[in-house]
Each structure stands twice: as C-alpha cells, then as structure tokens.
Amino acid sequence: MTNDTYLYPYSSAEARDRNELSLWRESHKANIACRNAIEDTIRQSFDGMHLDKNCITPVLEEYGYKRTAWVLANTLHELKWDGRFGHANKQWAERACIPKDINHNSDFVVRSHPAVLDGFVTFYRKAVQALNLFGAEHCVGDRAEQDFTGKVLVLSPEALREQYWGQKNQLWYARSGFGCEPHSSGRAVFATCLSDGETARWNREDFIGVLDDKFLPDWAREKLEEMMTQEQTDAPTMGGMKMK
Structure with missing residues (x-):
C-alpha cells in the first residue's frame, strides 16, 4: 500500500481542540486524493454500459480499505437524497461514523455518476467480504x-x-x-x-x-x-x- 497516511477519525474542529490540526490536514489531503483516484479509475473502467469489476484493485492498493470506505461512506452520506444508490449500499454507509464537518466533508465527495458509483461501492463491499473477516x-x-x-x-x-x-x-x-x-x-x-x-x-x-x-x-x-x-x-x- 503506497499511501500510509494516518486516517484521522475526527472533524477539523475536534482536531483543533486536540491540537492535532496537522494530522487532520494530512488525512484530509489523502481523502481528496483517494476521491480523485476513485473518479479516475471509474472513468477509465466504465465503457458506457459496464464497470470493470477489477477497477477497485488499484484504489485499494494505493489507499487501503479503511480510507476507501471512509471516502465512499462520506459520499453516500452527503448524497443520501439520491435515489440512484442502492438500499444495501446506503445501509452500509449509514453504519460508518463519519464526523460532521460542514465546511470540509464535501471536499471528498466522489463526483462520478451515482449509478456507476453505486456499482463501485458494491465492488468494495464484495472485496471486504472476500477477506472473510469475523464480525x-x-x-x-x-x-x-x-x-x-x-x-x-x-x-x-x-x-x-x-x-x-x-x-x-x-x-x-x-x-x-x-x-x-x-x-x-x-x-x-x-x-x-x-x-x-x-x-x-x-x-x-x-x-x-x-x-x-x-x-x-x-x-x-x-x-x-x-x-x-x-x-x-x-x-x-x-x-x-x-x-x-
């Protein structure tokens, strides 16, 4: 995994209170880079009809499961009004605790077409299931x-x-x-x-x-x-x- 930046779990306001703004900034920068990587791989892997199921691999290799989930869940939180996301994927996103950060959460919302992005989220969930982790x-x-x-x-x-x-x-x-x-x-x-x-x-x-x-x-x-x-x-x- 190339990007090993710490995934900061709190909002910018909390980071300020904890005197950890530098950690938040680095993590936020990595979140945006991960967002860009997701958009790029979707752009390259969608032929107008189908999304290549292997498109998730380079993103996971670069940014890991945790940050990829963070960016995807944040996107679905921000776009929860959009009916083009499947019910199962919305439920998955709801279980993720992304801190509210009104001024910054929109910075790493994936801007790909929601119907195609929904397929990418499904691929992510299947990749995690394939690890066969205990829960x-x-x-x-x-x-x-x-x-x-x-x-x-x-x-x-x-x-x-x-x-x-x-x-x-x-x-x-x-x-x-x-x-x-x-x-x-x-x-x-x-x-x-x-x-x-x-x-x-x-x-x-x-x-x-x-x-x-x-x-x-x-x-x-x-x-x-x-x-x-x-x-x-x-x-x-x-x-x-x-x-x-």
Missing part, C-alpha cells in the same frame, strides 16, 4: 455484560494494520486484565493470539465480542486445546497434585 454476526451474548476471561475474542479489524487483516489475526484467548470485567474502570485485556501464540495487551473496546463456538475454525480449536493442555502442564503443584 459482530459471529459473536454471541451481550458484549457489554460479558466477562472476557477465558473466552475466545474477536479482535476488530480497526485495531489491526490492514496487512494483518484476516481471521488468523482476529482470534485471541483472553487471559486476564481489568478490561475483561464488563463494568470495570480498567480497559486492559491481556490475551494470546490463537494463530501464533503471541501475547499482547489490548483495550476492551478493541474487541467486537466473544466468538460463538460454532464459528471456531478447526485450526483455532486445535490451538486452543494445545493452550489449555499447556496451562494444565504449567500449573503449580503441591504434594504432587495440580493446583486449580
């Missing part, structure tokens, strides 16, 4: 009330760099930390990645929720069993008996 639909229970300790958690893709997007980097076994407790003021969750055994500290909000066991892949189930066996082996002993 809220794969989790079980009320996240706000759950104790995460000893559970397999789904890490949000937003917490990962895009080059690490994939199921194997999303599944973590929660071990400890005040963030495991649903009503604790602490945020830290200490967890182990099921795919490679890496242990890291995350915040509770980095996780989408507890994975429904029926979605646990075979490779992850094997890793979890190995982990449980190792924990029992490593448990301290007293008088030849395992301590529980």
Whole structure:
C-alpha cells in the first residue's frame, strides 16, 4: 500500500481542540486524493454500459480499505437524497461514523455518476467480504455484560494494520486484565493470539465480542486445546497434585 497516511477519525474542529490540526490536514489531503483516484479509475473502467469489476484493485492498493470506505461512506452520506444508490449500499454507509464537518466533508465527495458509483461501492463491499473477516454476526451474548476471561475474542479489524487483516489475526484467548470485567474502570485485556501464540495487551473496546463456538475454525480449536493442555502442564503443584 503506497499511501500510509494516518486516517484521522475526527472533524477539523475536534482536531483543533486536540491540537492535532496537522494530522487532520494530512488525512484530509489523502481523502481528496483517494476521491480523485476513485473518479479516475471509474472513468477509465466504465465503457458506457459496464464497470470493470477489477477497477477497485488499484484504489485499494494505493489507499487501503479503511480510507476507501471512509471516502465512499462520506459520499453516500452527503448524497443520501439520491435515489440512484442502492438500499444495501446506503445501509452500509449509514453504519460508518463519519464526523460532521460542514465546511470540509464535501471536499471528498466522489463526483462520478451515482449509478456507476453505486456499482463501485458494491465492488468494495464484495472485496471486504472476500477477506472473510469475523464480525459482530459471529459473536454471541451481550458484549457489554460479558466477562472476557477465558473466552475466545474477536479482535476488530480497526485495531489491526490492514496487512494483518484476516481471521488468523482476529482470534485471541483472553487471559486476564481489568478490561475483561464488563463494568470495570480498567480497559486492559491481556490475551494470546490463537494463530501464533503471541501475547499482547489490548483495550476492551478493541474487541467486537466473544466468538460463538460454532464459528471456531478447526485450526483455532486445535490451538486452543494445545493452550489449555499447556496451562494444565504449567500449573503449580503441591504434594504432587495440580493446583486449580
């Protein structure tokens, strides 16, 4: 991915309050460049009747999934009155939290023909689906009330760099930390990645929720069993008996 500019998540007013205007400016500039790239690829890939399904690839390679989604969702927010965008794409855009910035959001609205742009948005959504990431639909229970300790958690893709997007980097076994407790003021969750055994500290909000066991892949189930066996082996002993 060529453009690795940080995607700034707040408005210019909030950036001013946070003394982060330089971060906002760089991100805003990248949003506009991404908008231009989308318009260019649509112009080059539309033959008057059909839009080449591969037109999404160069934009994703240059600007990544997050910024491309940011620009597309912002466009649909700004043009929500336009009936040429499909219902499913409008619903997708509504789930994206783009901060209101009256003086600047219009700067990165894609100006391609809405009916053709709607096809581009569909291609984007299919590209994300092809990554086969875990989401809220794969989790079980009320996240706000759950104790995460000893559970397999789904890490949000937003917490990962895009080059690490994939199921194997999303599944973590929660071990400890005040963030495991649903009503604790602490945020830290200490967890182990099921795919490679890496242990890291995350915040509770980095996780989408507890994975429904029926979605646990075979490779992850094997890793979890190995982990449980190792924990029992490593448990301290007293008088030849395992301590529980």
